[in-house]
Amino acid sequence: xxxxxxxxxxxxxxxxxxxxxxxxxxxxxxxxxxxxxxxxxxxxxxxxxxxxxxxxxxxxxxxxxxxxxxxxxxxxxxxxxxxxxxxxxxxxxxxxxxxxxxxxxxxxxxxxxxxxxxxxxxxxxxxxxxxxxxxxxxxxxxxxxxxxxxxxxxxxxxxxxxxxxxxxxxxxxxxxxxxxxxxxxxxxxxxxxxxxxxxxxxxxxxxxxxxxxxxxxxxxxxxxxxxxxxxxxxxxxxxxxxxxxxxxxxxxxxxxxxxxxxxxxxxxxxxxxxxxxxxxxxxxxxxxxxxxxxxxxxxxxxxxxxxxxxxxxxxxxxxxxxxxxxxxxxxxxxxxxxxxxxxxxxxxxxxxxxxxxxxxxxxxxxxxxxxxxxxxxxxxxxxxxxxxxxxxxxxxxxxxxxxxxxxxxxxxxxxxxxxxxxxxxxxxxxxxxxxxxxxxxxxxxxxxxxxxxxxxxxxxxxxxxxxxxxxxxxxxxxxxxxxxxxxxxxxxxxxxxxxxxxxxxxxxxxxxxxxxxxxxxxxxxxxxxxxxxxxxxxxxxxxxxxxxxxxxxxxxxxxxxxxxxxxxxxxxxxxxxxxxxxxxxxxxxxxxxxxxx
Amino acid sequence: xxxxxxxxxxxxxxxxxxxxxxxxxxxxxxxxxxxxxxxxxxxxxxxxxxxxxxxxxxxxxxxxxxxxxxxxxxxxxxxxxxxxxxxxxxxxxxxxxxxxxxxxxxxxxxxxxxxxxxxxxxxxxxxxxxxxxxxxxxxxxxxxxxxxxxxxxxxxxxx
Numbered sequence: 001x002x003x004x005x006x007x008x009x010x011x012x013x014x015x016x017x018x019x020x021x022x023x024x025x026x027x028x029x030x031x032x033x034x035x036x037x038x039x040x041x042x043x044x045x046x047x048x049x050x051x052x053x054x055x056x057x058x059x060x061x062x063x064x065x066x067x068x069x070x071x072x073x074x075x076x077x078x079x080x081x082x083x084x085x086x087x088x089x090x091x092x093x094x095x096x097x098x099x100x101x102x103x104x105x106x107x108x109x110x111x112x113x114x115x116x117x118x119x120x121x122x123x124x125x126x127x128x129x130x131x132x133x134x135x136x137x138x139x140x141x142x143x144x145x146x147x148x149x150x151x152x153x154x155x156x157x158x159x160x161x162x163x164x165x166x167x168x169x170x171x172x173x174x175x176x177x178x179x180x181x182x183x184x185x186x187x188x189x190x191x192x193x194x195x196x197x198x199x200x201x202x203x204x205x206x207x208x209x210x211x212x213x214x215x216x217x218x219x220x221x222x223x224x225x226x227x228x229x230x231x232x233x234x235x236x237x238x239x240x241x242x243x244x245x246x247x248x249x250x251x252x253x254x255x256x257x258x259x260x261x262x263x264x265x266x267x268x269x270x271x272x273x274x275x276x277x278x279x280x281x282x283x284x285x286x287x288x289x290x291x292x293x294x295x296x297x298x299x300x301x302x303x304x305x306x307x308x309x310x311x312x313x314x315x316x317x318x319x320x321x322x323x324x325x326x327x328x329x330x331x332x333x334x335x336x337x338x339x340x341x342x343x344x345x346x347x348x349x350x351x352x353x354x355x356x357x358x359x360x361x362x363x364x365x366x367x368x369x370x371x372x373x374x375x376x377x378x379x380x381x382x383x384x385x386x387x388x389x390x391x392x393x394x395x396x397x398x399x400x401x402x403x404x405x406x407x408x409x410x411x412x413x414x415x416x417x418x419x420x421x422x423x424x425x426x427x428x429x430x431x432x433x434x435x436x437x438x439x440x441x442x443x444x445x446x447x448x449x450x451x452x453x454x455x456x457x458x459x460x461x462x463x464x465x466x467x468x469x470x471x472x473x474x475x476x477x478x479x480x481x482x483x484x485x486x487x488x489x490x491x492x493x494x495x496x497x498x499x500x501x502x503x504x505x506x507x508x509x510x511x512x513x514x515x516x517x518x519x520x521x522x523x524x525x526x527x528x529x530x531x532x533x534x535x536x537x538x539x540x541x542x543x544x545x546x547x548x549x550x551x552x553x554x555x556x557x558x559x560x561x562x563x564x565x566x567x568x569x570x571x572x573x574x575x576x577x578x579x580x581x582x583x584x585x586x587x588x589x590x591x592x593x594x595x596x597x
Numbered sequence: 598x599x600x601x602x603x604x605x606x607x608x609x610x611x612x613x614x615x616x617x618x619x620x621x622x623x624x625x626x627x628x629x630x631x632x633x634x635x636x637x638x639x640x641x642x643x644x645x646x647x648x649x650x651x652x653x654x655x656x657x658x659x660x661x662x663x664x665x666x667x668x669x670x671x672x673x674x675x676x677x678x679x680x681x682x683x684x685x686x687x688x689x690x691x692x693x694x695x696x697x698x699x700x701x702x703x704x705x706x707x708x709x710x711x712x713x714x715x716x717x718x719x720x721x722x723x724x725x726x727x728x729x730x731x732x733x734x735x736x737x738x739x740x741x742x743x744x745x746x747x748x749x750x751x752x753x754x755x756x
Contacts, residue, residue, distance in 0.1 A: 014726055281667065298661055357685070358685070446685075
C-alpha cells in the first residue's frame with residue numbers, strides 16, 4: 001500500500017471537467033511537488049460528487065473537508081494553507097444559505113444529510129480508472145461469491161427477494177426479468193446494459209459509468225452467470241466520450257485481472273463484454289428498439305411478445321437492464337436481499353437517483369430512499385427555489401412524465417405513487433419550475449421533443465404527436481379556442497391507447513398532466529389571450545412606465561425594429577404595431593420601467 | 598485541386614480498409630457509419646453509396662439508418678461548430694434565448710451551416726452539465742451559465 005497520509009479528491013464528472021477540474025488536478029499536483037509533499041498527499045480525479053451546482057468540488061481526506069467552486073488558481077492556497085499548515089481555506093467552504101455560516105464537512109451539509117448512496121456508493125470516492133480501488137471497496141466480491149458458492153437460481157432468488165425494480169423507466173421487477181431469460185434454452189444468450197440515456201435533463205447513468213464503471217461490469221457478469229449468458233453488450237451513447245473511455249479501460253483492466261474472459265476466478269463460467277454505440281435516438285431506450293439498433297438497423301420498436309428474454313439480440317434470449325439497475329446488483333448480493341428490501345416503500349425498494357435541475361438552488365445528482373417526499377427533495381436537499389421565487393411545478397419522468405404541483409409535494413416518491421399522480425418515475429429526471437415558467441409552453445417543449453424523436457413506425461405516435469404539438473403551438477400563440485383544449489385531451493387519450501411502444505403511450509403525459517393541474521393557465525391563453533407567466537412572446541405587451549423611465553435611451557438602442565422612440569432624459573414609448581415582442585428592451589432596462597402583460 | 602482529390606481518395610481508402618478489417622459485416626452498419634463520419638466529418642451521398650456497395654446492402658437501407666439517428670449528419674459542420682444543449686434543464690434556464698442570440702450572431706440555424714462554411718449550430722439533447730445550464734460548447738471549450746448578453750462577445754472571438 002502507499003504511504004499517502006492525505007487524499008485530495010477532485011470531481012472528474014462532466015460538469016466539473018467543463019469547469020476546468022482537470023487543470024485543478026494538475027495544479028494541485030505541481031503545488032504539492034513544490035512543497036515537497038508529492039509523496040504524502042495523493043490527488044485523485046474521481047467520479048461525480050453530485051453537487052454540480054457548486055462545482056468544481058474538491059474533497060480532502062481524512063478530515064472530510066468539502067471545498068466548492070474551486071478554481072485552478074486556488075490550488076496554491078489549498079496546498080499551502082490546508083495541507084502544509086492544516087488550516088481550512090474558509091472562503092472556499094460551502095456557505096449554508098440559511099444559517100449564513102461556512103460548513104466544512106459534507107456530512108453536515110443539507111444537500112447530503114437526507115441522501116443515501118447505494119447506486120452512487122463509489123462515485124466521488126474512488127478513482128474510476130483503477131480497478132484496485134474498486135476491489136478495495138469490496139468490488140468483484142459479489143461476483144466471486146456468485147460463481148463459487150451460489151447456483152444461478154440462488155442469485156436470481158436474491159434479486160427477486162430484494163424487490164429491485166428496473167430504474168430505466170418501466171419499473172419491472174429485475175429478478176423476474178432475469179428468471180424469464182434463464183428459463184429459455186439457447187446456445188447463446190446475451191446480457192445488455194442500456195446506457196443510451198436519452199431523457200433530456202437526466203445524467204445519472206452517465207455519472208455512474210464515469211464514476212464507477214466496474215460496478216456495471218461486475219453486475220453484467222453476475223447477470224450473465226444467473227441467466228446463462230457468456231456475452232455482454234453495453235449500448236452506449238456516442239455522445240458520452242468520457243464514459244466510453246472509462247468503460248473501455250475498465251473492461252480491459254477486468255480482463256487482465258481475470259475478472260472477465262475465460263474461466264472467471266478459476267470456475268467454468270466465462271463472460272466478456274463489448275460496447276456498441278448508439279447514434280442519438282430517444283426511442284432506443286425501448287428495449288426492442290435498442291436491440292434493432294445494436295444489430296445496425298433503424299431503432300424501431302417491435303410488438304411484444306416475443307419479449308427479448310425469449311427472442312432478442314440476433315433472435316437469442318437477451319436480458320436488458322439499465323445502468324442504475326445494474327449498479328445496485330453487486331451490493332444487494334453482498335448485503336443480502338433483506339437489507340435492500342428494508343429500504344424504501346412497500347412496493348418500491350431501495351433508493352433512486354434523481355437528476356435535480358431547473359429553477360432550484362442546488363442542481364445536482366442525488367440519491368434518496370424510495371418514499372422520500374418531493375418536499376424533502378426540493379426544499380431540504382435542493383435548497384428551495386432559485387432567487388426566492390415561488391414553486392410552481394416539478395416535472396418528473398422526462399418527456400414521458402408529468403408535472404406535479406404544490407398539492408403533491410408531500411407524496412412519498414415511488415413508482416406507483418407517481419403513476420397515480422399522473423406522472424412517472426422515468427429514468428429520474430426532476431426539473432423544478434417556478435412562477436415564471438409557462439406550463440403550456442413547457443408541454444409544448446416536451447411534445448416538440450417526442451415529435452422529433454418519434455420513430456415514425458406507428459401512426460398514432462407519428463401523426464398524433466405532430467398534431468398535439470401544433471395544437472399547443474396554437475395555444476401559446478393565442479390562436480386556440482376552448483374547443484381545442486378538449487380536442488387535445490381526446491387526442492391524447494387516443495395516442496395513449498393505440499401507440500405501439502412506451503414512447504408514444506407516454507408522450508401525451510406532459511399535456512394531460514398540465515391540462516389537469518393548470519387548466520386555468522390554458523384558459524388564460526385561449527380565452528383572455530394572455531400568458532400569466534409572461535413567457536409566450538406572442539401574447540405579451542411591453543409598455544414603458546413614464547414615471548419610472550429616466551430616458552437613458554438604452555432600450556431605444558437595443559430595439560431591433562426601432563419600435564421605441566423618445567428623447568434623451570425623457571420617457572420613451574413603444575409603438576405596439578412595430579413591436580415584435582422580443583423582450584430585448586425589458587432585459588436591458590436597469591430601472592424596471594418596462595412591464596410585460 | 599489535385600491535392601483535394603488525392604485527400605479524398607485517401608479517406609475512401611481508410612474507410613475501405615476499416616470495412617475490410619471487420620470479421621463480419623453483419624450488424625455492423627452503425628459502427629461503420631460512426632467510423633465514416635469520423636473520417637469524412639459528415640456522410641454525403643457518395644460515402645453512403647460506397648458503404649452500401651462495400652457492405653452489400655442497398656443504398657436505401659444505409660440512407661434509412663443515417664437519416665434515423667440524430668448523430669449522423671449529411672451536411673458538413675462549420676469551421677466553428679457550436680453545440681448547444683436543448684435539454685429541459687437548460688430550457689427552463691433560458692436556453693431558447695441563448696439559441697436566438699447564437700443564430701443572430703452567426704447566421705447559422707440548428708443543424709445547418711452558414712453558406713461560407715464558417716459556423717454551424719448543433720442542438721444536443723442533454724450534455725449532463727445541468728449545473729452549468731444554460732450551456733453550449735465550441736470545440737473543447739464549455740460556456741456555462743451564459744446570459745444572452747454574453748453571446749455576442751463570445752462569438753466575436755471566433756469571427
